[in-house]
Amino acid sequence: MTPLDSVDAVQRALAATGYLADTDLATALYLALRLERPLFLEGEAGVGKTELARALAGVTGAEMIRLQCYEGIDQATALYEWDYPRQMLEIRRQESEARPTGQPPQNIFSESFLIERPLLRAIRSRGPVPPILLIDEIDRADEEFEAFLLELLADFAVTIPELGTVRAAVRPRVVLTSNRTREVHDALKRRCFYHWIDSPTAARELEILERRLPGIAGKLAAQVVAFVQRLRATDLSKVPGVAETIDWAAALTALDATELTPADIDRTLGVLLKYQEDVARLKGDGARTLFAEVTARR
Amino acid sequence: MIAANLVAFGRLLRRAGLAISPGSTELFANAIDLIGFDHKARVRAAGRAIYVRRREDRELFDRAFGLFWRRHGDPGDAPILPRMRQDRRAPPTFPAPIPGSDAFAEDVSPRIDKTLASGDERIRHADFATLTGPEIRDAFAMLARLVPQLPLRPSRRWRMQRRRGARPARAWMLRRSLRTFGEPLQWRWLAHPRRPRPIVLITDISGSMERYSRLMLRFAHALAQSGAPVEVFVFGTRLTRITRELMVRDADSALERVGHLVVDWNGGTRIGESLADLNRRWVRRTIRSGAVVLIMSDGWERGDPELLGAEMARLARACYRLYWLDPLASQPGFVPEVAGLEAALPHVDALLPCASVGSLEELAQRLIEVSSREPRRFHTMSGSS
Numbered sequence: 001m002t003p004l005d006s007v008d009a010v011q012r013a014l015a016a017t018g019y020l021a022d023t024d025l026a027t028a029l030y031l032a033l034r035l036e037r038p039l040f041l042e043g044e045a046g047v048g049k050t051e052l053a054r055a056l057a058g059v060t061g062a063e064m065i066r067l068q069c070y071e072g073i074d075q076a077t078a079l080y081e082w083d084y085p086r087q088m089l090e091i092r093r094q095e096s097e098a099r100p101t102g103q104p105p106q107n108i109f110s111e112s113f114l115i116e117r118p119l120l121r122a123i124r125s126r127g128p129v130p131p132i133l134l135i136d137e138i139d140r141a142d143e144e145f146e147a148f149l150l151e152l153l154a155d156f157a158v159t160i161p162e163l164g165t166v167r168a169a170v171r172p173r174v175v176l177t178s179n180r181t182r183e184v185h186d187a188l189k190r191r192c193f194y195h196w197i198d199s200p201t202a203a204r205e206l207e208i209l210e211r212r213l214p215g216i217a218g219k220l221a222a223q224v225v226a227f228v229q230r231l232r233a234t235d236l237s238k239v240p241g242v243a244e245t246i247d248w249a250a251a252l253t254a255l256d257a258t259e260l261t262p263a264d265i266d267r268t269l270g271v272l273l274k275y276q277e278d279v280a281r282l283k284g285d286g287a288r289t290l291f292a293e294v295t296a297r298r
Numbered sequence: 299m300i301a302a303n304l305v306a307f308g309r310l311l312r313r314a315g316l317a318i319s320p321g322s323t324e325l326f327a328n329a330i331d332l333i334g335f336d337h338k339a340r341v342r343a344a345g346r347a348i349y350v351r352r353r354e355d356r357e358l359f360d361r362a363f364g365l366f367w368r369r370h371g372d373p374g375d376a377p378i379l380p381r382m383r384q385d386r387r388a389p390p391t392f393p394a395p396i397p398g399s400d401a402f403a404e405d406v407s408p409r410i411d412k413t414l415a416s417g418d419e420r421i422r423h424a425d426f427a428t429l430t431g432p433e434i435r436d437a438f439a440m441l442a443r444l445v446p447q448l449p450l451r452p453s454r455r456w457r458m459q460r461r462r463g464a465r466p467a468r469a470w471m472l473r474r475s476l477r478t479f480g481e482p483l484q485w486r487w488l489a490h491p492r493r494p495r496p497i498v499l500i501t502d503i504s505g506s507m508e509r510y511s512r513l514m515l516r517f518a519h520a521l522a523q524s525g526a527p528v529e530v531f532v533f534g535t536r537l538t539r540i541t542r543e544l545m546v547r548d549a550d551s552a553l554e555r556v557g558h559l560v561v562d563w564n565g566g567t568r569i570g571e572s573l574a575d576l577n578r579r580w581v582r583r584t585i586r587s588g589a590v591v592l593i594m595s596d597g598w599e600r601g602d603p604e605l606l607g608a609e610m611a612r613l614a615r616a617c618y619r620l621y622w623l624d625p626l627a628s629q630p631g632f633v634p635e636v637a638g639l640e641a642a643l644p645h646v647d648a649l650l651p652c653a654s655v656g657s658l659e660e661l662a663q664r665l666i667e668v669s670s671r672e673p674r675r676f677h678t679m680s681g682s683s
Contacts, residue, residue, distance in 0.1 A: 028347035072455050081469075105476055194346070
């Protein structure tokens with residue numbers, strides 16, 4: 001494991017796993033690690049928010065624990081739950097053993113009936129490397145859950161009435177992501193280091209692409225990036241992220257393309273654009289025009 | 299010395315309009331301890347990570363930081379504080395409110411204490427455009443007392459209740475049953491609690507709507523103040539989000555803020571383009587979880603009605619209910635034959651009148667009915683007042 005003791009070290013270590021972070025992101029991450037605060041990442045879908053947590057886990061050799069948020073997520077699905085069917089069976093079993101004493105069932109709320117969910121798992125991690133806790137798409141959870149999370153992130157302790165208080169032995173490293181389908185409360189953001197991930201520059205995107213798809217033809221990679229960069233400047237419902245660039249390049253490579261052609265673009269547009277309106281607008285002439293623009297420039 | 303400078307920087311940021319919490323300066327100091335002062339980009343990155351909490355604030359921060367860094371020079375340099383003080387008199391040019399038209403200047407604040415008597419009912423049901431100055435004041439006062447019945451939707455959470463719900467609260471009942479030797483004697487249920495639906499109000503403020511847009515903004519303010527989760531936009535030739543401005547309790551000062559923010563009062567109308575902007579930029583952020591969307595406009599479209607139709611179709615797919623409010627709809631013999639309106643109507647759930655205080659009051663009362671099982675997309679005229 002590389003010591004992450006400077007911004008440069010963080011940047012280098014991430015690059016070694018294939019994640020290229022710019023100075024801003026590396027600085028924010030470095031500070032989050034050193035000052036033990038969560039890192040809050042916001043940005044369009046597909047710019048590499050979740051990917052960063054994975055890369056970080058790779059760098060530190062830590063376990064990555066992921067909590068995917070959704071509307072209605074609550075403590076039972078995020079923290080812990082009791083295994084109700086097994087508890088029922090246990091009660092019946094104890095009954096059938098016909099205890100003459102008339103005692104109430106024993107040990108129903110014990111460790112063996114506890115179902116650990118991601119947050120509890122992160123808290124109970126033994127270390128020694130702090131686990132990476134990824135709280136993905138927090139914007140999808142509702143405000144009650146946010147409030148609960150705020151409390152949990154403050155002291156990483158949870159009280160289970162039957163078992164007592166569990167406190168984290170090692171403080172998990174937390175990465176929160178948001179696609180910004182709504183504004184997350186300031187109170188939560190205030191506890192975190194915040195970073196908005198922009199779409200990468202052309203040079204960086206090309207670098208990323210070549211790292212992720214080592215076999216890709218040089219010309220194709222350059223054209224793909226130029227095309228996507230141009231596409232981001234057009235008025236789309238959903239601009240493609242880096243993830244889409246990689247997928248698209250992979251699709252084109254699978255079709256044995258070594259350079260971009262209008263026909264191939266048409267065939268594979270669905271990999272790049274996720275809204276019917278966008279595909280319809282670009283199919284055929286739209287894509288051809290962009291393609292001509294992109295190829296004319298070089 | 300550095301500490302003093304950082305405090306001054308924090309003040310500068312606050313003046314620039316960023317939400318600065320007390321711990322930020324200390325955190326920033328700690329961060330600088332770690333990364334040093336050698337790289338401007340890193341110091342700026344650290345500052346961004348701490349002080350910026352929304353993408354929009356980043357530019358603001360960068361400008362303030364540029365100023366700070368320039369003045370700052372050598373970290374041991376003292377004179378930053380006095381110079382910062384000078385800035386206070388002439389703050390840096392952060393996006394300053396552009397003094398807009400005085401659309402609201404003529405508004406006299408509503409005197410709520412005034413007893414509203416017999417004239418009330420007439421004012422309530424009169425077309426707003428026909429009211430005189432003092433009557434307008436009374437009309438606004440009526441709207442300020444609006445108590446809307448908000449539409450509800452089931453939340454995705456579970457809550458326990460005694461009443462029969464969707465499924466038994468097994469965990470609770472099991473725990474209770476231990477007291478009775480494993481025999482469940484008490485029942486509890488889980489159900490989804492109901493929450494207010496988001497309401498999105500989009501108001502036409504172009505020239506042809508001038509008389510009514512004032513009324514509508516009062517309505518929007520009353521709705522926002524009632525605690526409903528509302529988002530409010532206005533448009534003429536472009537779309538402006540005014541939700542934050544309307545959160546100010548006093549209607550006059552809230553609308554004054556709106557007046558400063560909006561640049562296209564009483565001009566032309568590009569409904570299609572404004573809705574396109576809404577669909578691109580705001581739909582996923584504000585129109586979520588089954589919103590009820592209200593568009594108020596007379597449908598006089600200067601742009602392409604076809605674009606308007608396409609954008610209406612998209613908006614309709616993204617929200618739960620889409621209503622079109624037209625002040626002219628209450629007039630006898632009204633036929634929707636304006637090109638824009640014709641293009642929009644196939645996609646709306648209902649066309650409603652909104653010319654009088656009474657019709658808006660009724661709308662606010664009937665919002666709750668949205669949750670009931672009315673069929674979607676009937677594009678006839680409805681609403682009685």
